[in-house]
Amino acid sequence: MTKYLDLSLIEINDLLKTKKIKPIDLVNEAFIRIEQNKDLNCFITLNKEEAVKKAMELENEEVDNVLFSIPIVIKDNIVTKDLRTTCASKMLDNFIPVYDATVIEKIKNKNMIIIGKTNMDEFAMGSSNQTSYYGPVLNPWNKSKVSGGSSGGSASAVSSRIVPFALGSDTGGSIRQPAAFTGVVGLKPTYGRVSRYGLVAFASSFDQIGPMTRNVFENALLLNAIVGHDEKDMTSSKKEVEDFTRLIGEDVHGMKIAIPNYYMSDTVNKEIKNRILYVIDLLKSKGVTFEYIDIDYIKYSVPLYQIIALAEASSNLARFDGVRYGYRTNNFNNLDELYKNTRAEGFGDEVKRNIMIGSYVLSGTNIKTYYDKALKMRKAISDSLDEILSKYDLIIGPTTTTTAYNLGEGQDDAVKSFLDDMLTIPANMAGLPSMSLPIGFDNDGMPIGMQIIGKKFDEALIYKLAAAVEKELNLDLDNKGGK
Amino acid sequence: MALIPTIGIEVHVELKTKSKVFSPSLNAYGEIANSKTNVSDLGYPGTLPTLNKKVIDLAIKACFATNCHITPKIYFDRKNYFYPDLSKGYQITQAATPIGYDGYIEIEVNGKVKKIGIERLHIEEDTSKSIHEGDSTLLDFNRAGVPLIEIVTKPVIESAEEAVLYLEKLREVLLYAGVSDVKIEEGSMRCDANVSLRESDSDVLGVKTEIKNIGSISSVKAAINYEIDHQKQMLEKGEKITVQTKRYDEKREMTILMRTKESNTDYRYFPEPDIPYIYIDEYWINDIKEQMPIMPDKLRGKYKTLSISDVAINALIAHKELTFFLEKVMDKKVNPVISANLLTGDVLMFLNKHNITIDETKLAVDNFASLVNLIDTGEISSKMGRELLSDLITDGGNVEELLKTKGMKLISDEETIKKLIEEVISDNVEVVNDYKNGNERAFKYLIGQAMKKSRGQANPKILNESLLRELNK
Numbered sequence: 001m002t003k004y005l006d007l008s009l010i011e012i013n014d015l016l017k018t019k020k021i022k023p024i025d026l027v028n029e030a031f032i033r034i035e036q037n038k039d040l041n042c043f044i045t046l047n048k049e050e051a052v053k054k055a056m057e058l059e060n061e062e063v064d065n066v067l068f069s070i071p072i073v074i075k076d077n078i079v080t081k082d083l084r085t086t087c088a089s090k091m092l093d094n095f096i097p098v099y100d101a102t103v104i105e106k107i108k109n110k111n112m113i114i115i116g117k118t119n120m121d122e123f124a125m126g127s128s129n130q131t132s133y134y135g136p137v138l139n140p141w142n143k144s145k146v147s148g149g150s151s152g153g154s155a156s157a158v159s160s161r162i163v164p165f166a167l168g169s170d171t172g173g174s175i176r177q178p179a180a181f182t183g184v185v186g187l188k189p190t191y192g193r194v195s196r197y198g199l200v201a202f203a204s205s206f207d208q209i210g211p212m213t214r215n216v217f218e219n220a221l222l223l224n225a226i227v228g229h230d231e232k233d234m235t236s237s238k239k240e241v242e243d244f245t246r247l248i249g250e251d252v253h254g255m256k257i258a259i260p261n262y263y264m265s266d267t268v269n270k271e272i273k274n275r276i277l278y279v280i281d282l283l284k285s286k287g288v289t290f291e292y293i294d295i296d297y298i299k300y301s302v303p304l305y306q307i308i309a310l311a312e313a314s315s316n317l318a319r320f321d322g323v324r325y326g327y328r329t330n331n332f333n334n335l336d337e338l339y340k341n342t343r344a345e346g347f348g349d350e351v352k353r354n355i356m357i358g359s360y361v362l363s364g365t366n367i368k369t370y371y372d373k374a375l376k377m378r379k380a381i382s383d384s385l386d387e388i389l390s391k392y393d394l395i396i397g398p399t400t401t402t403t404a405y406n407l408g409e410g411q412d413d414a415v416k417s418f419l420d421d422m423l424t425i426p427a428n429m430a431g432l433p434s435m436s437l438p439i440g441f442d443n444d445g446m447p448i449g450m451q452i453i454g455k456k457f458d459e460a461l462i463y464k465l466a467a468a469v470e471k472e473l474n475l476d477l478d479n480k481g482g483k
Numbered sequence: 484m485a486l487i488p489t490i491g492i493e494v495h496v497e498l499k500t501k502s503k504v505f506s507p508s509l510n511a512y513g514e515i516a517n518s519k520t521n522v523s524d525l526g527y528p529g530t531l532p533t534l535n536k537k538v539i540d541l542a543i544k545a546c547f548a549t550n551c552h553i554t555p556k557i558y559f560d561r562k563n564y565f566y567p568d569l570s571k572g573y574q575i576t577q578a579a580t581p582i583g584y585d586g587y588i589e590i591e592v593n594g595k596v597k598k599i600g601i602e603r604l605h606i607e608e609d610t611s612k613s614i615h616e617g618d619s620t621l622l623d624f625n626r627a628g629v630p631l632i633e634i635v636t637k638p639v640i641e642s643a644e645e646a647v648l649y650l651e652k653l654r655e656v657l658l659y660a661g662v663s664d665v666k667i668e669e670g671s672m673r674c675d676a677n678v679s680l681r682e683s684d685s686d687v688l689g690v691k692t693e694i695k696n697i698g699s700i701s702s703v704k705a706a707i708n709y710e711i712d713h714q715k716q717m718l719e720k721g722e723k724i725t726v727q728t729k730r731y732d733e734k735r736e737m738t739i740l741m742r743t744k745e746s747n748t749d750y751r752y753f754p755e756p757d758i759p760y761i762y763i764d765e766y767w768i769n770d771i772k773e774q775m776p777i778m779p780d781k782l783r784g785k786y787k788t789l790s791i792s793d794v795a796i797n798a799l800i801a802h803k804e805l806t807f808f809l810e811k812v813m814d815k816k817v818n819p820v821i822s823a824n825l826l827t828g829d830v831l832m833f834l835n836k837h838n839i840t841i842d843e844t845k846l847a848v849d850n851f852a853s854l855v856n857l858i859d860t861g862e863i864s865s866k867m868g869r870e871l872l873s874d875l876i877t878d879g880g881n882v883e884e885l886l887k888t889k890g891m892k893l894i895s896d897e898e899t900i901k902k903l904i905e906e907v908i909s910d911n912v913e914v915v916n917d918y919k920n921g922n923e924r925a926f927k928y929l930i931g932q933a934m935k936k937s938r939g940q941a942n943p944k945i946l947n948e949s950l951l952r953e954l955n956k
Contacts (some may be wrong), residue, residue, distance in 0.1 A: 079529040092528070101523055101529060198529040204756035233531050234758050312756055315563050318572020319526045322621075339565050362563070362751035372755060 005261045006161060006478070009066060009218050009437070016063045023055035023069035023113065028070040030115050033162040040138045040160060041154040042075045045084045046116040055111050061313020067110040067225055072165040073157045077124055077200040078209065080104050083114070085198050088132035089122045091320045091327045091346035098144040102152050102233070103167060103209050103226045110225050115163055118153030122348045123317065124169060126150050127177055127206050127420040128405070136407055137481040139182055140479045141446055145404040148178030154212050155182040161478060165222055166212040171202045171304055173399075175210045175336040175422025176181045176436035180399035182451025183438040183477045185219045185466070186212045190456045192237035193430030195230030199318040204235075206428045214477065216437070216467045220244035223459065239457050247464035253287030255393045255441025255465065263397025263423055264449075271442040272398045276450055278437050280396075282472050283465075296384040297377060301425045304381070307361050309375040320346065336362055354373035382430035389432070389455045398423060399449035423451060433459045437466045438477055446479070485683040486718065488585060488711045490640035490676060491691075492649060492703075496611065496663045497671040504608050505532035505575060505758075506631035511625065512669055516614075516691070520624035524611075526570030531757050538630040539761065541662040542582045542606050543771040545632050548660035548778065549653070551583030551604050559606075559755040564748065568610040568626055578752045588656065589780065590648040597733050601638035607631050632662070638677065638688060640822045643707035650674060650700050655779050659803050667699050668770050674703055680718060685779065689714075689722040694738055697731050697789045706731035711919045716928035720923055782806055789819040796826035804840045805831065808848065815852040818859040829869050833876055845879030846872075853882040861944040863893055864934075893940040900933075900949050903941065907933045908953060918954060927952070 004021055015021040016067035031048060033315060051071070058069045063226070074080060080099035081104070086092045094352040107114070121131040129137040129152030137152035139145040140160040149154045151168030155178035158166045160375045168175040170188035179186025185212045194209045196353030201207060211222035223244045230236045259280070264273055280290055329341035338456070349354070363368040388395065401419045409416070429435035448471070454462040503510050506523040523530040531735065546553050560578040583604030589596050612621050613626035634653065640646050654665045654672065665672040679691035692710055697703045708768055709731075729738040779800050786796045799806045805826050812822050826841075834841060858868040863886070871885055886892065894900060907929055908915055918925035929950060934941055 085528070087528070095528070097527070100529075101527075200528040201757075202487075218758050235531075253742070288901075311753055315561050315573050315751070315753070318563060318565065319570065321530070321567075321572060322567060323567050324570065326526055335567065359751065362753055363749050367751070367753065375754075401941070452807055461921060 002029060005033065005071070005164060006434075008215075009221065010165060013063065013068070014068050016069060022054065023058040026069060026071055026249065027051050027055040027113055027115070027125070028164050032114070032362055033160070034450070037140070037160045037162055039063035039143065040140060041135050042118055042137055042151070042157040042160070042162065043073070044086050044088060044119050044134050045134075046236030046272075047083055047114050048116075050083070051113050051115055055259070058111055058113075061111070061174075061352055064312075065110055066221060067112050067165075068166060070112050071115045071163040072107060072112045072120070072288060073115050073118050073169065074104070074167050075120055075151050075154050076201075077120060077169055078167060079198045080117065080198065083117065085117060086133070087123045088120045088134055090133045091348065093133065093327060093376065095326050099198065102230045104193035104198060106226050106228070106382070107167075112165070112225075117245040118151070118157055118166065120153055121150035122176075122351050123312070123313075124150040124174055125350050125354050127173065127417055128409075129153070130407070131179070131348055133348060138407070139404045139446075141183065142404070142444070144156060144406055145446065146181065146407055146409070148404060150174040150178075150410060151186075151212065153304040155179055155184055155186065158182075158184045158212050159389060159477075160480060161214070164218060166216055166228070167210050167222075168212045169202075169207060170424075170428065171206045171208075171309060172421045172428050175212060176424050176434060176449065176451060177401050177420060179212055180262065180438070180447065180451075183441075183447030183449075183475075183479070184212055184214060185216055185435065185437055186210065186225060187219055187435045187459065187462070188427060188433065188442075189223065189227065189459060190237070190433040192235055193227050193239070193433070193457065195228070195236045197230055197232040197235040197236075201312075205312060206305075206309055217245060217248055218472050219435075220248060220459075220463045230243075231253045233282055235318055237457070238453070242460065244460050244463055247460045248467040250464055251287075252283065252465055252468045253284075255288045256391075257283075257288060257290050257465075258388050258392040258395045259290055260295045260298065260388075261292055262295060264292070267419065267422070268401045269442075270399055272400070272403065274442045274447050275448045276396070276398050279450060279469055279473075283469065286468065286472075288465075291386060293392075295381075295388060295426075297381045298384070298426055300377060301381060301423050301429055303376050304374045305425045305429060306339060307370050308355050308359065308378060310358035311362050312358070312369055313368045314355045314362065315350065317347075317355055322346070328390050363421060378429050380428065381444050385430040385432060385453075387427065389453075393454075393461060395453040396465075396468055397414065397451050397453075399451040403442045403444070403446035403448060410455045427451075427453050432456060435462050435466055437469060437475060438475060439469065440475065486680040486715055487682055487683050488641055488707075489679050489688055489691075490642075490646050490707060491638040491676070492636045492640060492646055493595075493675040494634045494650070494653060495609075495673040496545070496634065496657055496665060498538055498630040498632060499661070499663050500537045500541065500630055502535055503537050503628035504538045504606070505582060506628050507533070508628065510629050512671070514625055515920060516621070516623040517625060517751055517752055520627060520719060524570065524627040525623050526572070532575060532755070534758055534761070535630065537690060539582070539861055540771055541630070542604070542632055543763065544660045544775060545634070545657060545662045546583035546586065546604055546655040547772065547775050548588040549588060549601050549602060549604060549634060550663070551586030553768060554580050554584065556580070556762065557582050558760050559758050560754050563751040566610070566612045567622060568627075569874065570611060570624065574608060575755055575758070576633075576875045579754070579937065580651075580946035582603035588649055588652050590652050591643065592648065597645070599645070599675070600639050602635045602637050604632055604634045607633060629870060638679075643704040643711070644675065647700055647704045651704060654700075655800065659776055659779055661776065663697055663855065673697075674700075676707055676710075678714070679709055679724075680711065680714050690726055692724070692727045692729055692738070694729045694731055694760055695741065699735060702731055702733055705736060706738055709736065712745070713738065738918045776807070776809065779803075779806075786819075786823070790848060791820055791823040795823045796828045798831060799823060802831065802840075804842055808841050808851075811848045812852050812855070815848070817852045817855040821855045821858055822851070825868070825872060826853075829872055831877065831906050844876045847879065848878045850875050850879070850882050857882070857886075861893065861895075861942050864941070864943055865940055866939045867893075892940070893942040894937055894940045897945060900937075900941055901953070903936055904946075904949050905931050907936065915954065926954075931953075
């Protein structure tokens with residue numbers, strides 16, 4: 001049994017260039033691994049026929065870039081032309097998009113091969129991948145544990161080494177939290193860095209698509225491929241495209257890093273804290289300096305996020321009404337019933353709960369009581385984070401308060417989901433780039449993630465620090481799942 | 484106690500852009516259903532709005548035309564509600580930062596100028612069109628995302644007549660500003676009227692009824708008058724008026740209840756997160772200002788001082804292409820009265836007959852100006868002028884050459900004319916006597932006879948002078 005997909009990207013690229021392997025070898029191997037890891041439930045839809053066809057086409061083409069013919073999986077809230085896109089909801093169970101998201105166009109331009117669409121929390125609402133209409137995703141490190149969410153399928157697919165690359169999306173931590181739970185590198189780019197065109201919107205002012213990969217260098221390579229201004233997304237930035245690998249390998253000596261006290265409170269599991277402290281010590285020995293700091297209002301991030309994000313979500317999900325596409329109830333006699341029954345039958349509980357909260361905070365005078373104030377507070381948090389980052393190169397802390405918990409835990413538990421997101425949400429509130437990097441394991445062998453938050457559009461510096469930590473720790477992150 | 488009507492008018496106007504406001508689909512009327520639509524207009528998952536800057540340009544023009552102040556920093560809001568014609572489940576509109584505010588339109592009521600205050604002018608997207616067929620409803624998304632501006636007056640209109648004057652004036656300025664076709668029949672202008680009654684000694688407004696989507700300006704008048712009478716009767720009977728939304732049934736000539744208690748609709752407005760703020764700076768505003776054509780009220784004043792008749796002025800203003808043509812003709816320093824009379828006479832008749840605009844004829848500004856000059860200096864008669872004009876409209880060509888080929892030249896030789904006049908005088912002894920007894924019309928009759936004898940070729944100026952001279956001998 002070949003294991004080309006365990007090789008580094010550069011090695012795979014060499015083999016392709018020297019014609020020692022063909023694109024179809026990679027595709028076949030990915031599908032064998034999918035079969036071996038079926039129980040993880042990473043996928044909603046496989047793209048086998050098209051992937052094989054594409055691999056055959058690429059056989060005679062020049063290997064023109066490092067991502068050429070590399071298998072990739074896509075979170076199922078990113079629309080793919082002619083390939084079913086469900087958002088893990090009954091509402092879109094039959095939905096075949098007629099266009100490609102901008103990131104998909106970019107991936108296709110690099111001749112990457114899309115293997116399938118990954119499982120997720122329904123409409124990206126959830127942090128344990130247990131709200132999916134297609135069932136939960138299991139954690140490859142321990143199949144009785146959750147993968148995290150909402151990009152759980154993408155995280156587990158990379159963690160189990162089915163593919164080296166996945167795209168996820170992050171609204172309040174949906175890339176970083178499952179990345180931490182499954183031991184992969186996940187980056188939420190600066191808001192506006194990656195086009196949102198074709199990402200089914202959850203909360204428009206927070207959502208970002210980002211790369212999920214086995215290691216830091218490959219993460220930067222995938223980010224290189226998906227960034228850039230897009231005329232179809234007015235919130236996408238006009239920043240010049242840059243090479244995000246350019247600082248990788250540079251000496252970290254002299255870097256100044258802030259550790260918010262909020263991130264090291266007693267709410268955070270002790271094993272995780274200790275591991276972070278270990279990494280801090282390691283970096284200190286490399287000449288990095290650290291300071292503990294306070295960030296104004298940061299403790300209000302989660303409730304504020306819930307007001308703003310759910311308000312946006314309640315409006316974004318209004319289009320799923322059974323009129324033009326997606327699920328339509330059979331049970332209606334008039335327009336009102338068409339709407340009510342379609343949405344009652346098509347959406348799951350978590351989505352309904354969120355739509356109700358979002359509608360509530362926008363209703364009548366509530367908009368003044370909740371929404372308008374939350375926007376002001378968001379600005380205040382964002383300003384204080386920017387201020388801290390004007391004095392420090394980066395902010396670090398844990399990604400999560402716990403490691404992956406047991407399946408069945410946390411459902412319908414508001415406090416639990418509060419804790420799941422409390423460390424990741426601040427970066428979304430301020431639109432800052434933020435990565436989760438695997439830094440070790442707890443006593444049960446479950447991965448621990450460290451979060452690195454940078455200034456807006458300063459992803460390159462995050463990669464620099466992350467690569468240094470990765471190199472020093474030299475962890476074995478292959479869980480040997482299904483191999 | 485007398486009851487005073489208070490009326491507010493809301494007008495939706497479709498902007499004349501090539502593409503839609505938030506998508507690159509074409510903005511076109513009368514196309515095959517759903518042929519001018521894309522994934523964004525259909526509200527497909529993952530799509531995002533992209534703002535057509537041209538819409539802002541036209542909205543700024545509309546602000547100038549309605550004397551509105553311009554908001555320097557604007558954003559869009561989402562208006563959330565469910566309806567099949569609304570593809571995203573929300574309409575992108577402007578709630579908090581209308582691009583224009585605090586403007587006015589001047590109307591003339593009983594010889595006095597009255598300013599109708601405009602509360603706000605904002606940009607929004609149109610919905611798709613529902614076509615009801617039997618039990619089912621079909622949707623045409625060609626209209627979804629067509630740019631609209633909504634113009635809302637303050638509650639200062641006091642009669643149906645004022646409402647009509649306001650709407651006619653608004654239509655006129657928007658047409659001149661070039662922002663819209665403002666065709667009510669095609670739906671590119673739609674009117675809602677809010678009507679309430681209050682006691683004449685009170686400032687407190689009565690409970691209002693909103694009459695939606697009235698189909699023509701004449702229906703606006705009828706609908707408002709009907710509603711005023713209806714409310715008066717109710718109040719006189721001691722009945723209470725509740726907040727209602729109605730429509731006007733043109734066939735039955737009455738307003739009909741659609742729904743009650745508007746206040747129950749909660750649109751949950753909030754800022755549209757997919758579109759960043761738009762900053763309208765001085766440069767942008769000045770750039771648009773330079774493109775603004777001269778507005779009808781200015782033209783009216785100018786034409787009055789040039790002694791153009793009221794009839795001609797009204798006809799000109801009603802046809803903006805004619806005024807633009809006249810403006811260009813007058814740049815050539817020719818007689819404005821003759822120009823205006825020809826344009827609103829023979830030219831307009833021709834245009835109406837063929838249902839075209841002046842730009843679609845072969846009439847060139849240069850030719851027209853030379854023609855006016857020839858008439859003005861008396862080198863040709865106005866009859867000859869009209870004949871030439873008819874040729875110039877249909878075939879174009881050069882005035883001087885046309886004159887030659889037609890052999891048209893005025894008889895200006897005094898001897899020939901004198902002979903003509905002598906003949907006319909001897910043929911019409913009685914009329915000449917009438918003239919001498921003070922009948923002014925007799926003179927005109929004699930001129931007519933002389934002109935007829937010359938087959939229209941006598942120089943009217945010389946003819947006039949000679950006749951006077953001969954008669955006074």
